[in-house]
Amino acid sequence: MKVKLENLTKRWGPVYAARDINLDINDGEFVAFLGPSGCGKTTTLLLIAGIYKPTAGRILFDDRVMNQVPPKNRNIGMVFQSYALYPHMTVYENLVFPMKLKRVPPAEMKARAQRVAEMLGISQLLDRRPGQLSGGQQQRVALGRALTKQPDLLLFDEPLSNLDARLRLSMRAEIKRLQMDLGVTAIYVTHDQVEAMTMADRVAVMKDGRLQAYCPPNELYDRPRTLFIAGFVGNPPMNFIEVEIVLRDGVYHAQRAGFDLPLLAERGGQAAGRGPVILGIRPEDVMIAEEGIAGEVYVVEPLGRDDLIDVRLGDVHVHVLADPNRRCKVGDRVHLRFNTQKIQLFDPKTEQSLLWT
Amino acid sequence: MSESASTAQALEVGKARYPEEKASLRSLLSPLLFMAPAIVLVVVFFFIPVVIVLVISLTDMSTATGFNNWKWVQFDNYLRIATHPNTLPVLRNTLMYVALTLALFNVGMALVIALLTTHIPRRSGFLFRALWLLPRLTPSVVYIMMWKYVAADAPYGILNQHLLGPLGIPPTNWLPAQPWIFVILTNGFIGASFGMVIFTSAIESIPRDYMVAALVDGCSLWQRIRYLILPLLRWPLLFVTTYQTLSLLTSFEQILLLTEGQFGTEVWSLWAYQRALSNYWGNFQWGFGAALAAVLVLIGVVMALVYMRYFQFNQLVQEPKIEAL
Numbered sequence: 114m115k116v117k118l119e120n121l122t123k124r125w126g127p128v129y130a131a132r133d134i135n136l137d138i139n140d141g142e143f144v145a146f147l148g149p150s151g152c153g154k155t156t157t158l159l160l161i162a163g164i165y166k167p168t169a170g171r172i173l174f175d176d177r178v179m180n181q182v183p184p185k186n187r188n189i190g191m192v193f194q195s196y197a198l199y200p201h202m203t204v205y206e207n208l209v210f211p212m213k214l215k216r217v218p219p220a221e222m223k224a225r226a227q228r229v230a231e232m233l234g235i236s237q238l239l240d241r242r243p244g245q246l247s248g249g250q251q252q253r254v255a256l257g258r259a260l261t262k263q264p265d266l267l268l269f270d271e272p273l274s275n276l277d278a279r280l281r282l283s284m285r286a287e288i289k290r291l292q293m294d295l296g297v298t299a300i301y302v303t304h305d306q307v308e309a310m311t312m313a314d315r316v317a318v319m320k321d322g323r324l325q326a327y328c329p330p331n332e333l334y335d336r337p338r339t340l341f342i343a344g345f346v347g348n349p350p351m352n353f354i355e356v357e358i359v360l361r362d363g364v365y366h367a368q369r370a371g372f373d374l375p376l377l378a379e380r381g382g383q384a385a386g387r388g389p390v391i392l393g394i395r396p397e398d399v400m401i402a403e404e405g406i407a408g409e410v411y412v413v414e415p416l417g418r419d420d421l422i423d424v425r426l427g428d429v430h431v432h433v434l435a436d437p438n439r440r441c442k443v444g445d446r447v448h449l450r451f452n453t454q455k456i457q458l459f460d461p462k463t464e465q466s467l468l469w470t
Numbered sequence: 471m472s473e474s475a476s477t478a479q480a481l482e483v484g485k486a487r488y489p490e491e492k493a494s495l496r497s498l499l500s501p502l503l504f505m506a507p508a509i510v511l512v513v514v515f516f517f518i519p520v521v522i523v524l525v526i527s528l529t530d531m532s533t534a535t536g537f538n539n540w541k542w543v544q545f546d547n548y549l550r551i552a553t554h555p556n557t558l559p560v561l562r563n564t565l566m567y568v569a570l571t572l573a574l575f576n577v578g579m580a581l582v583i584a585l586l587t588t589h590i591p592r593r594s595g596f597l598f599r600a601l602w603l604l605p606r607l608t609p610s611v612v613y614i615m616m617w618k619y620v621a622a623d624a625p626y627g628i629l630n631q632h633l634l635g636p637l638g639i640p641p642t643n644w645l646p647a648q649p650w651i652f653v654i655l656t657n658g659f660i661g662a663s664f665g666m667v668i669f670t671s672a673i674e675s676i677p678r679d680y681m682v683a684a685l686v687d688g689c690s691l692w693q694r695i696r697y698l699i700l701p702l703l704r705w706p707l708l709f710v711t712t713y714q715t716l717s718l719l720t721s722f723e724q725i726l727l728l729t730e731g732q733f734g735t736e737v738w739s740l741w742a743y744q745r746a747l748s749n750y751w752g753n754f755q756w757g758f759g760a761a762l763a764a765v766l767v768l769i770g771v772v773m774a775l776v777y778m779r780y781f782q783f784n785q786l787v788q789e790p791k792i793e794a795l
């Protein structure tokens with residue numbers, strides 16, 4: 114089923130929880146809503162589910178306007194961070210509850226519940242109550258409950274946030290796998306950019322109720338359209354340096370005290386002659402080399418596979434991912450080489466990218 | 471499995487720290503110590519009064535005998551109750567009064583108000599509930615006087631003059647004609663607010679995600695009440711039902727003020743009151759009144775046990791989460 118949001122807006126008093134959101138989701142697509150806590154992700158999800166009524170705008174399922182359709186007629190399955198399993202029902206009763214409400218014949222109800230339970234590996238838990246299950250088991254049951262009704266749309270509201278790191282990793286893969294196998298359209302709300310990037314076909318980045326970007330994960334990573342996205346997506350986060358772009362001897366340079374970096378013409382040209390701009394570069398696109406911009410190692414954080422090294426260049430700090438075998442130590446004099454293909458440039462006032470629109 | 475294992479481990483540690491005898495002494499004493507304040511309260515304010523009532527009920531103590539000339543009469547008072555011509559009608563009245571007020575108002579109406587006011591905008595809900603608290607806040611005598619004014623004898627009264635009169639219904643002495651309606655209304659309007667407050671807070675403390683999940687799973691508002699809210703209200707329902715049964719059994723002030731037990735509205739507690747403390751002839755029959763009260767206590771205890779059984783009380787109480795002491 115396709116989903117379309119048109120100028121979707123929800124206001125709580127003076128606060129816009131969602132503002133003028135325009136979004137198209139294709140049939141079978143997996144879309145992540147990504148943004149910091151309080152940016153309006155849950156509100157948008159509950160608008161789609163029909164729990165909240167939009168202040169303005171429209172919600173369409175397959176070209177049908179859904180604004181006035183009650184939640185029970187939207188055929189949606191939803192998974193919550195808190196699991197929200199009904200505590201007075203057994204696992205089996207939880208699984209069949211949506212089907213009971215839809216008056217599915219008992220024989221089919223039972224068959225479907227058993228199929229889903231088997232798929233999720235919870236067959237041995239059917240007689241237990243939610244209170245007797247671990248967090249991971251409860252989340253599987255919650256997923257099962259959303260699936261047994263064979264929904265046209267799956268909604269996830271930070272479903273993995275309460276699980277421990279390892280379980281989160283395996284559930285992530287499993288949810289993605291299930292969604293692909295079933296071919297059901299899914300919207301996945303998360304504040305965890307890794308989850309969004311790894312699972313989604315497209316990511317909708319939200320900030321303060323507004324849609325900041327809506328594009329495939331790699332584009333989000335390689336061509337961030339705003340300063341916010343550049344800083345929010347990617348771990349460790351992008352370095353930002355305030356510079357001025359000047360043309361010298363036919364080459365664009367990003368300059369500031371103790372910092373001079375020649376740029377590629379197609380990138381530098383977009384930002385020249387504007388006064389101060391913000392240059393962004395990811396830690397993995399900066400290398401410690403024999404020559405380049407000179408600096409001093411300020412902090413070393415071993416991350417296992419890499420060392421995250423904070424290098425001081427005059428009065429700015431740049432984070433660099435380096436090979437641990439280099440054995441950088443605090444106080445070492447080093448040189449940095451920047452991968453100029455990966456440099457981002459932003460307008461400090463509008464916070465928009467100067468490279469991508 | 472792992473839980474009991476860790477408990478066993480904890481016990482081992484406990485044993486290691488304290489010598490054997492000392493540990494058992496401690497494990498006996500400390501729970502008692504913790505419960506001591508509650509035990510003292512229960513003994514002083516519940517247990518001792520019940521014993522005194524039971525003792526008095528075995529005597530012929532009255533104003534006539536005074537505190538000096540009374541004598542033991544064994545179960546005479548109880549035999550008198552068993553054979554008294556008023557016993558059956560009063561028992562029937564009591565059952566009717568308790569059952570109807572409880573079902574229609576103290577639980578029924580309370581539940582309806584709680585459900586209604588939690589499904590409308592918060593402010594309106596709050597205002598509506600505040601209105602229902604008014605009868606409870608009004609002094610009983612004033613409150614009943616207002617009702618008497620409503621139901622005054624023909625041709626007076628709000629009912630006769632303003633409500634039913636204009637509809638062409640002939641003026642009536644409403645109180646004598648329909649005493650039970652007024653007994654139940656006056657008590658119910660007060661009683662409903664107790665359950666209302668308890669049910670409302672219970673409904674509002676149901677986690678939001680359950681409520682949202684139920685709607686997304688396909689519930690209508692009514693189905694959500696039926697399948698989610700009511701099952702989760704089992705504990706407050708048991709509490710309100712039990713508590714209100716007991717308090718209705720023993721409450722008589724509205725009836726006393728409204729009818730004084732006339733027109734066939736005498737209930738058990740009112741009977742006990744009139745015998746023990748307000749006898750028309752000036753002879754307060756403490757012994758007989760105490761026996762009547764003792765019977766009421768017995769009925770109350772039996773009812774409470776029945777409710778606990780019916781609501782499966784054992785399933786409602788969880789195992790303690792802490793295994794200390």
Ligand SMILES: Nc1ncnc2c1ncn2[C@@H]1O[C@H](COP(=O)(O)OP(=O)(O)O)[C@@H](O)[C@H]1O
Binds near residue numbers: 129148149154156
């Ligand atoms: N029921 C509500 N009433 C009033 N304000 C709300 C309500 N729900 C959410 N908000 C506000 O809307 C904003 C977005 O909240 P939410 O959608 O829960 O964010 P997120 O899920 O991204 O953390 C927040 O500022 C929050 O305080």
Ligand SMILES: [Mg+2]
Binds near residue numbers: 156
């Ligand atoms: Mg949220």
